[in-house]
Amino acid sequence: MSSREINAKIFRYDPEVDAEPRFDEFKVPLIDNMAVLDVVMHVQNYIDKTLAFRCSCRIGMCGSCAMYINGKPRLACRTQVKSLGTNNITIMPLPNLPIIRDLATDMEPFFEKWKKIKPYYVGKSELTEPAVIRPDSGEREFIDQMLDCITCGCCYGACSMVATNEDYIGPAALNRAYTLIADKRDAIRIERINVVGRSYGVWRCHDQFNCAEVCPKKLVPTKSIQQLKKRCVLQKFGIFK
Amino acid sequence: MLVNAITWLLQRISAALLLVVLGLHLWLLYVANPAEIIQFSEAKARLVTGSYVTIYVLLLLFGLFHALNGLYTVMVDTGLRARLVTISILVILGVTLFGVGLYSVVQFIM
Amino acid sequence: MPNREMAASQRYATHSQVWGAVGMWAWILHRITGIGLVLYILLHTTLMASSLIRGSEAFNAMLTILMTNPVLHYMELLLVGAVIYHGLNGIRLLLFDIGIGFSRQKEIFWSAMAVGAAMWIYVIMIKLS
Known part of the structure; x- marks a missing residue:
């Protein structure tokens, strides 16, 4: 695995289609100063358009993009990939809330x-x-x-x-x-x-x-x-x- | 409703007092008492003074309250619905065990 | 409503809790030792009374059985460990309740654990010597 590449393991679930949730794995090129939100945006823009998640301001003000990233809930836009200390990122929806689809939870x-x-x-x-x-x-x-x-x-x-x-x-x-x-x-x-x-x-x-x-x-x-x-x-x- | 505030406070007070009386109980058994096996006569000799008896009665009271209220808290935390039934059972259990414990303490003073 | 069921199942099935935090483990251990001690106090009070009701001879016989059994001997060390942990972490919780230590909760936890380890080792040395 190249160190310029991120392995993103993302939780997928559509309550209207899927009986069980699953994890999809995506390879995303690493860019300097990349936030986890950029990772899911890359996946949605270039790999799988059906990925659902919520975001708005991208600067940690609106509080829309909270996700469960590598073991704890974090704001995707304020979490630098570098700060995770690994290129393997597991992203799940925010716990304790109903899931609308994939990473989008019902608040x-x-x-x-x-x-x-x-x-x-x-x-x-x-x-x-x-x-x-x-x-x-x-x-x-x-x-x-x-x-x-x-x-x-x-x-x-x-x-x-x-x-x-x-x-x-x-x-x-x-x-x-x-x-x-x-x-x-x-x-x-x-x-x-x-x-x-x-x-x-x-x-x-x-x-x-x-x-x-x-x-x-x-x-x-x-x-x-x-x-x-x-x-x-x-x-x-x-x-x- | 706001009885929660009182039981919460009592849980803290009993905790603080247990630190003292349970600490004394363990000190008496492990440090001050080097005997391998505790004998009735030794325990009786210790319990002749009023202060020891008081310690043990308080230990029973605070210990049982703290234990059963703690148990109730754990059950409410996990979404207990049948509150009144549970409280009644725990109160009966607590009062019974307090009686049973008092009986034990009395055996040593008589 | 599938959404709501999903929320409930996800809470447990994906185990997506904050497993990496000290406070979480302090709480879990406090719960486990607490429940263990509740069971012990129930056993302790009934055993004491049920032997005493048959007189001092029965009490001595019962304690001889309890205190010479090698398995129970080691279980007793666990019991003392549970009391020490529950007590010291309890002091940490009491500090929060009076408004002290919120910004230093992890340091307070590890200091309490250092004291607890010393106390436990001391008791183990007394019991096993």
Whole structure:
């Protein structure tokens, strides 16, 4: 095998035609600075036009191209082939989600759970003036960092707790819930706490860190979930209102 | 619903206390007690002081709670549906074993 | 709905989990040792009481059988290992619960394992000497 060539082993499955999924192997010429997304695009453009996958921005902003690449979920556009340390690349669809075709997964369960925590800001109606948050208070520091989530679903696909319990809300939605609950202008934090505090919420997290391991934005949802657990307990004792 | 928060907290508290009492239990058996085979008379001699009895009762209480609540968590993680039935069985099992364990401890003090 | 079934089967059939991460293995081992210890505590409490109910002689006889059996002797080392692992990884989890160590979780794990290995070797030396 030439070192200028990639062996791409790609998961293929069309629920309307195939009874079982299979793997197809493709030889793709290696180009400098090639990302895994370029590999699947090459396959689709020049070898097999029927290969299905999802992508949009190609610069790690839209969160469309999450796939299970060589052992973990990654963003195909932000994964350099060179960084994998091998020319043998195995690409599968994002785990824990229904498959539409080949590498394209149905993100609906992910966004159904995202909706559950009401992922938008609801301001307190009695506030007439903007809330005063001192720059040196550090209050926004952790929240701002955690707001970088692009909802690619890598964490959702990596989480073993989602794999074994399909009701679990998952790291991304819980992280989002934390950024809203921790915002002191939030008017419906108790409502949100009541959603994340149910048994399919934060209590299913067992500090596995798979989400943090795979997050292309280097977020640590485990930490947000821990903050939520703390608030659930405090709320139970009437300390967090 | 939010009982989850309480059992979660109790699981942490029992864990922290188990580190102490289970640590003492193992220390007594492996380091402080060089005898090959534990004899009833030795165990009885150890258990005469009130503090040892307290340690063992606490060990039973925290150990059983931590074990059975942990087991329940594992079952819920894998999608358990029959929650009430399971909880009832685990509570009965826990209370029974606590009684059985207390009986054992009492045998050493009498 | 074939899609949904596929999602369910794929979760297990392709084994596409994050097998390369330390946290994953820490969790799996915590589960395995945890379930093992649950079974042990059930056995331990019933065995103690069932021998004590027949008096101190029966208790001594039972412990002689249990503590001289060579197979059980080695199983006991496994048991102690499980307690040490579950306890030390438990300390790591308690640290997270009070908000410490999220950026150093792997280092904390390996430090705990180093301490655990030392403790386990110490117990093995006591038991086998």
